[in-house]
Amino acid sequence: MTRKNLNLKLFEKAYLIRRAEEKIIEVYDSNEMKTPMHMSMGEEAIVSGVASALSGLDLLFGTYRSHGLYLARSGDTFRFFSEMFGRESGVVRGKGGSMHLSDPDRGLVATSAVVASTIPVAVGSAYALKKKGTRGVSAVFFGDGAIDEGSFWESLNMASLFKLPVLFVCEDNGFAVHTPPALRHGYKSISAIVSRFNCSVFSSTSTDAEVVFNLASRAKNAIFAKQTPAFIYLKYYRYLEHVGTHEDFSAGYRSQEEYQKWLKVDPLKILASKLKKLGVGKGELDKICKDIDLAVERSFKKARNSAFPNPAELYKNVFHEK
Numbered sequence: 001m002t003r004k005n006l007n008l009k010l011f012e013k014a015y016l017i018r019r020a021e022e023k024i025i026e027v028y029d030s031n032e033m034k035t036p037m038h039m040s041m042g043e044e045a046i047v048s049g050v051a052s053a054l055s056g057l058d059l060l061f062g063t064y065r066s067h068g069l070y071l072a073r074s075g076d077t078f079r080f081f082s083e084m085f086g087r088e089s090g091v092v093r094g095k096g097g098s099m100h101l102s103d104p105d106r107g108l109v110a111t112s113a114v115v116a117s118t119i120p121v122a123v124g125s126a127y128a129l130k131k132k133g134t135r136g137v138s139a140v141f142f143g144d145g146a147i148d149e150g151s152f153w154e155s156l157n158m159a160s161l162f163k164l165p166v167l168f169v170c171e172d173n174g175f176a177v178h179t180p181p182a183l184r185h186g187y188k189s190i191s192a193i194v195s196r197f198n199c200s201v202f203s204s205t206s207t208d209a210e211v212v213f214n215l216a217s218r219a220k221n222a223i224f225a226k227q228t229p230a231f232i233y234l235k236y237y238r239y240l241e242h243v244g245t246h247e248d249f250s251a252g253y254r255s256q257e258e259y260q261k262w263l264k265v266d267p268l269k270i271l272a273s274k275l276k277k278l279g280v281g282k283g284e285l286d287k288i289c290k291d292i293d294l295a296v297e298r299s300f301k302k303a304r305n306s307a308f309p310n311p312a313e314l315y316k317n318v319f320h321e322k
C-alpha cells in the first residue's frame with residue numbers, strides 16, 4: 001500500500017470514530033441512550049493505527065472505552081448506534097451498551113467495564129492461537145489504570161513465560177479517573193519495568209496514526225520473529241470527562257492549557273495536513289468527510305427508529321440464562 005493510501009485509510013477510520021462520537025454528544029443529554037458513556041475522543045490515532053496493522057487472523061480485546069476499537073474493526077455505525085439506543089439490532093442486541101461491545105465474528109472478542117479483566121482472557125486466547133498454530137495475535141487494549149491490577153502482571157508473566165502471541169496495548173491518558181500515576185505507582189516508567197520481562201517493548205507519544213501503525217506492525221513482527229509477547233506504550237489525551245459527554249476542566253484535576261496543547265496535535269488534524277502534503281486535494285478530502293457524515297446520519301436515524309428487544313429475550317444470551 002502507498003503512504004497516501006495508508007493515510008487515507010487511517011483518516012477514514014479516525015474520522016468515522018470522531019463523527020460517531022459527535023453524534024452521541026448531540027443526543028446524550030436527552031437520556032434516550034441509557035448506557036454510561038466513556039468517550040474516546042483524542043484516542044483515534046491509537047485505535048485506527050493499531051487496528052489497521054492487524055489482520056483478520058488477529059483477535060481484539062478492549063475496555064469500557066472501546067467505541068473506536070469496534071468502529072475501527074467493523075466500520076458498522078448502524079449496529080453501533082443501535083447498541084447505544086439499546087435496540088435489538090445492536091452489536092450485542094441492546095444488552096451490553098457502550099461498555100460491552102463485542103463482535104466475535106469480526107474478531108472483537110470482548111470488551112469489559114471491569115478494569116483489566118480482558119487481559120487474562122486475551123492471554124488465554126493467545127495460548128489457543130499458539131496451540132492451534134494459527135498465525136494470529138491477541139491484541140488487548142487497556143488504560144494505564146489497568147497496570148495497577150495484579151491480573152495485568154500475572155498475565156504479562158504467563159505470556160512471557162509461555163512465549164505467547166499477545167500484543168499488549170497500553171493507552172495512557174495520564175489518569176485513572178482523576179488520579180495521576182505519581183499518586184498510584186511506586187515506579188517511574190511502565191515501559192522500563194515491562195522490558196524486564198521476556199517481552200518486546202515499544203513506545204511513542206505521537207498522535208500520528210501512521211506512527212502508531214508502524215509501531216504496531218513492528219511489534220507484531222517481533223512477536224513472531226522472537227516468539228515473545230510485545231507491549232506498546234502509547235500516550236494520548238482524553239478530551240472529555242472520564243464518564244459522560246462533557247468537558248470537566250472545572251473538576252480541577254487537569255487544565256485547559258494542557259488540553260489546548262494536545263488539540264494542536266489532534267489526530268485528525270495531523271492526518272488531514274499530512275494528506276495535503278501527500279497530494280490529496282481539499283475537494284477529495286471534503287468528499288470523503290461528506291460521505292462518512294452521510295453514512296453516520298443515516299445509520300443513526302435508522303438505529304434510533306429500530307425496535308427494542310422483546311422483553312421475553314431479557315434472560316437470553318446473558319451469563320445466567322432462564
Ligand SMILES: Cc1ncc(C[n+]2csc(CCOP(=O)(O)OP(=O)(O)O)c2C)c(N)n1
Nearest residue numbers: 065113114115143144145146173175176177
Ligand atoms: C476492577 C475494577 N476496579 C475499579 C473500577 C472502577 N474504575 C472504573 S474506570 C477506572 C480507572 C481506569 O483507568 P484506566 O485504566 O487508565 O482507563 P481510562 O479510563 O483512563 O481509559 C476505575 C478504577 C472498575 N471498573 N473495575
